[in-house]
Amino acid sequence: MQNNNTAVILDDLQIAQVEALANYLSIEQVAGYFNLSAIDFLDLQKRDERVLRAYRKGKIRGVYKAAMLLWEQMEAGNVTALIFFLKTRGDWREKPIAETEDNAHKFKNIKLICKEFETEKAKERMQATQFKEVDATASALVRSPDNSNTTAETQECSKGKTLEVIAKKAGVSTRTAEQYDAIQRKGTEEQKAEVASGNSSIKKVYTNIRKAERLETNKVTAWPKVFIPIPLGVMVTKEAAEVMARL
Structure with missing residues (x-):
């Protein structure tokens, strides 16, 4: 499918295949399916936004499926699944x-x-x-x-x-x-x-x-609070009194 002299273009069916493959495969593997290198596939995503959207959508769907299965295992009391979740999502680690x-x-x-x-x-x-x-x-x-x-x-x-x-x-x-x-x-x-x-x-x-x-x-x-004594007989406005109260 790859032609060094011609830019690769995927049709609608192939773009649908990209989305399906991205569920399970890495970007290198998806590119290999279409006889492309990973770099060529990334260039294709830049040139054709449909390919980029398809790959992202498929990858997210795959992660979602795995996350749901993991969640089911955790709810069932699977200790291994719980530890995996805590390590990957909870920044938790065991000290060797x-x-x-x-x-x-x-x-x-x-x-x-x-x-x-x-x-x-x-x-x-x-x-x-x-x-x-x-x-x-x-x-x-x-x-x-x-x-x-x-x-x-x-x-x-x-x-x-x-x-x-x-x-x-x-x-x-x-x-x-x-x-x-x-x-x-x-x-x-x-x-x-x-x-x-x-x-x-x-x-x-x-x-x-x-x-x-x-x-x-x-x-x-740190700056200490300052007490400013007011001489007797001096009139103080309400605004001034509020400012001094905050000091």
């Missing part, structure tokens, strides 16, 4: 077990690394206190030779890169470690438990905390 386990694993791993790091730092502070000496000339802190064995990771932490080191050891990004730290400092017990259980990701809970902070900031910076 793997995702929950991954969230919980990240949280527990970072928590463990942080605990190890704090233990190491506490040991260092104890050693520093144990072996410190005061230099009479510079009053400088002199550490024991044992501290010369301080690991490169600890030295890096002392330069303000604690979270980077923790993130590296925990196998997560520095951003994730920063968000974990913020949750520990600012999050509620419920939020911490939510992340620890894996039901919410570190990023999601952190985002909720930041939203709450911004909302609180906006409340504080």
